[in-house]
Amino acid sequence: MNIASAVILCTIVGAVGAIILVAAAKFMAVEEDPRIEEVAACLAGANCGGCGYAGCSDYAKAVVMDGVACDKCAPGGPKAAAAIAKIMGGEASAVEKKAVVQCQGNSEHCKPAYDYTGIQTCAAAANLYGGPKTCTFACIGLGDCTKVCKFDAIHIVDGVAKVDKDKCTGCGACANICPKHVIMIDAGGPRKPVVMCSNQDKGPVAMKACTTSCIACGMCERTCKFDAIHVVDGVARVDYDKCKGCGMCAQKCPKKIILFPLKDNPYPPEPKKPAAPAAKPAAAPAAAPAPKAEEKPAAEKAE
Numbered sequence: 001m002n003i004a005s006a007v008i009l010c011t012i013v014g015a016v017g018a019i020i021l022v023a024a025a026k027f028m029a030v031e032e033d034p035r036i037e038e039v040a041a042c043l044a045g046a047n048c049g050g051c052g053y054a055g056c057s058d059y060a061k062a063v064v065m066d067g068v069a070c071d072k073c074a075p076g077g078p079k080a081a082a083a084i085a086k087i088m089g090g091e092a093s094a095v096e097k098k099a100v101v102q103c104q105g106n107s108e109h110c111k112p113a114y115d116y117t118g119i120q121t122c123a124a125a126a127n128l129y130g131g132p133k134t135c136t137f138a139c140i141g142l143g144d145c146t147k148v149c150k151f152d153a154i155h156i157v158d159g160v161a162k163v164d165k166d167k168c169t170g171c172g173a174c175a176n177i178c179p180k181h182v183i184m185i186d187a188g189g190p191r192k193p194v195v196m197c198s199n200q201d202k203g204p205v206a207m208k209a210c211t212t213s214c215i216a217c218g219m220c221e222r223t224c225k226f227d228a229i230h231v232v233d234g235v236a237r238v239d240y241d242k243c244k245g246c247g248m249c250a251q252k253c254p255k256k257i258i259l260f261p262l263k264d265n266p267y268p269p270e271p272k273k274p275a276a277p278a279a280k281p282a283a284a285p286a287a288a289p290a291p292k293a294e295e296k297p298a299a300e301k302a303e
Contacts, residue, residue: 039084039088074171097170097186098170099153100196103182110210112134116132123179137200145177148177151169191245199234215254216231220258251269
């Protein structure tokens with residue numbers, strides 16, 4: 001067999017193989033639900049993974065094929081959720097989720113336990129006696145969260161991570177990377193309070209570790225009329241399904257660590273005193289009786 005014959009034979013075999021592949025693709029193709037493409041078009045396209053899926057296309061498939069909730073695209077926010085809900089024939093939650101750091105252990109409140117000079121990551125420091133701060137539940141403050149945030153929405157300020165709520169999309173990347181699990185994706189929104197502490201030690205130990213620790217006194221639990229806050233594992237936690245956002249727990253907290261971090265003014269509202277009943281208007285003085293006309297003497301009447 002010469003070279004020309006070999007080339008011709010390879011060409012024929014290749015052509016036959018191509019025809020077989022095209023026919024197989026045509027007859028064995030699985031039709032994709034057109035809604036998947038529509039849902040994907042509603043997403044932000046950040047592929048941040050905050051929804052729990054590998055990317056936007058995987059999340060779109062999960063929404064259509066598995067009935068996953070349509071409000072998991074944090075960068076897209078309520079607008080994307082509403083658009084997806086419209087495609088899927090349902091309704092979406094209007095709460096825009098944001099990250100919140102449940103720690104206030106800065107240099108004023110939480111002192112260093114030792115001088116850490118190792119690898120400058122939170123993950124590495126956490127493996128050495130629980131971290132370099134006296135509170136072993138505190139934000140370590142070496143910025144692992146800042147490195148994974150794609151939106152420049154979290155920074156280290158005086159040793160503690162702080163979230164820029166105007167930039168945060170609630171994607172959850174910072175919460176997932178934090179070795180101390182002090183970053184939560186707030187599900188309650190700005191109207192609901194957050195316990196800004198993660199220390200699970202008992203009161204006296206917690207106080208020695210950080211002056212802004214929850215001391216598990218239970219005052220918030222006793223104050224709440226809606227059974228929406230309880231001390232769990234030594235620290236108060238809010239049940240957002242029950243919480244009405246009244247702020248009474250925040251007002252009564254002796255450590256002032258229950259705040260509204262997503263509001264412009266994060267501090268609890270001042271307690272309102274019941275208005276005093278309006279005073280009744282004074283009764284008008286009784287009119288004086290009209291003076292009687294002077295009677296004339298009888299002699300005058302006779303005249």
